[in-house]
Amino acid sequence: MNPLIVLSSMLALASANPLKFPGQGGLQLSQRVPNPCSTLEGTACVFPFAYDGVEYYQCTYKNSPTPWCATKLDPNGTVIVNNWGDCANTQTSACPVEDLTKPSCTAVSGSACILPFRYQGIVYNKCSDAANTEIADSQAWCSTEVTSGGEHIDGKAAVCPNTCEGAASNTASTTTTTTTTTTTASASTSSTTITTTTASTSTTTTTTTTTTAAAVNTNSLIDILTDSLKSACTTVSGPAVGKQCVFPFKFQGVTYSGCAEWVFGGENQGLAWCSTMVSPSGEHMDGSGQWGICPDTCPGHSALAFL
DSSP: OOHHHHHHHHHHHHHHOGGGOTTSOSOOGGGSBOOOOBBTTSOBOOBSEEETTEEESSBBOTTSSSOEEESOBOTTSBBOTTOEEEBOEETTEEOOBOOOOOOOOBOTTSOBOOSSEEETTEEESSOBOSOOTTSSTTOOEEESOBOTTOBBOTTOEEEOOTTSTTOTTOSOOOEEEEEEEEEEEOSSOEEEEEEEEEEESOSSOSSOOOOOHHHHHHHHHHHHHHHHHEEEEEOOBSTTTTOEEESSEEETTEEESSBEEOOSOGGGTTOEEEESOBOTTSBBOTTTTOEEEOOTTSOBOOEEEOO
């Protein structure tokens, strides 16, 4: 048989079956699962990908406080070092994300703990006992505000009560206040008696939070003021999505009469945001998730100096 005919047949067979072509190492990137998912930087995710011996068909929280994906693989389908990114989750980039049961914990300050979070290169899925100059007496703590990449923001640490996972050895506890109202009526007079019973989850308490009449009055004042300042602008994303913007609002020494430019980087770069709740003095309620991203139809911000 003519050797040239044999060689031509072998090359044709290899071209027709690229999955078994010698030295190719299995599936090629162009033959992997098509998907509309991309990273926050706009790079396309590649599925499936292998990491630490496990194959993933969706964005994963493995060793990260935010879901991520591979953007480039080696011939064995394993993610190449530094070729990955945090998954975007927008209307144009609908990323499949694995289910993650996030633990719930409320700090003794009343702020919600954000779990998981990253601190000094380590991801914490529960309250952390890592040394932190923001926390006294070596109490376990959590982050109450993180960046878009899940990184703890300095100054936003709070002590966990001893009922939260990872904080069993804490002396801090929460205080529950129960108010019972009893009404006594007679033919000529009526009176109302208010009895307050306080129960603590721990007999040793160094930090407590108690609801008082002054706190109730302050919360009512905040609600009244916020309602009076609500605008026709409704947020389209963010922790307070679907809520009305409050104008004007004060933030970091500036009063805003419209949506403020987002200058914190991440996926919201180039957009504008607004406060959805302010204090009695008009300050944005920072750290409580009371903000959202404005649509293009909302009025732009204009900075006014404090009086």
